[in-house]
Amino acid sequence: MLKLGVNIDHVATLREARYRGQPQGEPDPVLAAQISEAAGAHGITAHLREDRRHIQDRDIWRLREVVKTRLNLEMANIPAIVTLALKLKPEIVCLVPEKRMEVTTEGGLDVVANRASLAETCRQMRDAGIEVSLFIDPDERQIDASARLGCEFIELHTGQYARQFPDAAGREQELARLTASARQAHALGLRVNAGHGLNYHNLTALHQVPHLVELNIGHSIISRAITVGLGTAVAEMLRLLENYPG
Ligand code: PXP
16 A cells, blocks of 8 residues: 655744744644544654754654654754754654755755765664665666665655656656666665655556655645635634624
């Protein structure tokens, strides 16, 4: 069965737009995680960025307390966050590249160029009983390098697939690239996740890519929650307006 990891960063982005620097505010990403789990999600993903632009430290510790499925901590391979992850003990970490100016994670990790520091982090995580996934582009050299590091998972970056999806030829080309990468990774003993830019339109075609274990999806699910939930939210507010004495 293909599993779903729900990325709740976007809930925190909305909260921070209004409540940055305050100890609480809405919407609450931890509540979003609980709702996602109650709806059947197989895991919760959160990215504690170095600049703390969305998920805050307090969120990640509360998530560790309440998440009952699998907590996937997305993180850059930098010492302060590695130290925090070793204390937090999520079930799995997904190592991602992180640039301050990007809106979201824009490209995959360069495992080839950063082999030594990634190998050290993988070793530390393994010793702490934490699985490791590497977020990489569907690229033969990156998959080879990931397999040699001895991590359990890779997460194939589907951003290019999502961008090409409206164009039939581009879509087929990206599906072929993802398929070849998933086959290569599986043959090398890696487990294969995928994510970035997946949505209600482009997901079904991805079924043809073999060996996928879990998809990590954030933006489209949180966006859809606004669309399908807005009517209820307006109706609840209207009820509070009732019986105005004027
Ligand atoms: N996987 C990784 C490694 C990511 O960095 C992100 C974006 O935070 C996602 C999955 C989810 O992407 P999206 O929000 O486009 O669904």
